[in-house]
Amino acid sequence: MSKTELANYKFATLVTMEGDVRFELLGDSAPKTVANFALLAKSDFYDGVSFHRVIADFMVQTGDPxxxxxxxxxxxxxxxxxxxxxxxxxxxxxxxxxxxxxxxxNEPNTNGSQFFIITADETAWLDGKHTPFGRVVEGMEMVDKISKAEIDENDHPQKDIIINDVIISRE
Incomplete structure (x- = not known):
């Protein structure tokens, strides 16, 4: 499948143990990033990874094998x-x-597989430093639930919160 075809996917659904989170993929503004995410998701790269960094009222991060x-x-x-x-x-x-x-x-052009979902109202200090490639359209309450998990001193959840699957779709 070509990068152009991969960039044409419109939605991703994170199937987590806490519930599903569906987001619109922003192929118009970040086609290479969307293609990379779709390729990793379709190859089951994200299956079994956890939300390894959780900061209440800021963001939840995942995608690390x-x-x-x-x-x-x-x-x-x-x-x-x-x-x-x-x-x-x-x-x-x-x-x-x-x-x-x-x-x-924390350096330009070092994107790979890890990504985060913002739970704060705004994070202007991150604009121009992290490539946005999606927008949650369903399941933000699941993201909020994950963001309130009990964490250790390194912002790691005390209890693993696992992504079981990522489903990529055109509608």
């Missing part, structure tokens, strides 16, 4: 084995509540 192991100290450091460039243009939306964006290594 290392979160599948029994060592929480390495969570947040894994990826697909390559990095993607950031995608910012006139169509790039602001990072506000319900937006889905790529996590990075």
């Amino acid at each position: 290392l979160s599948r192991d029994d060592d929480p100290s390495n969570d947040g450091s894994g990826g697909p084995g390559y990095q993607l460039e950031d995608e910012f243009n006139k169509k790039t939306p602001k990072l506000v509540r319900g937006m889905v964006a790529m996590a990075n290594a």
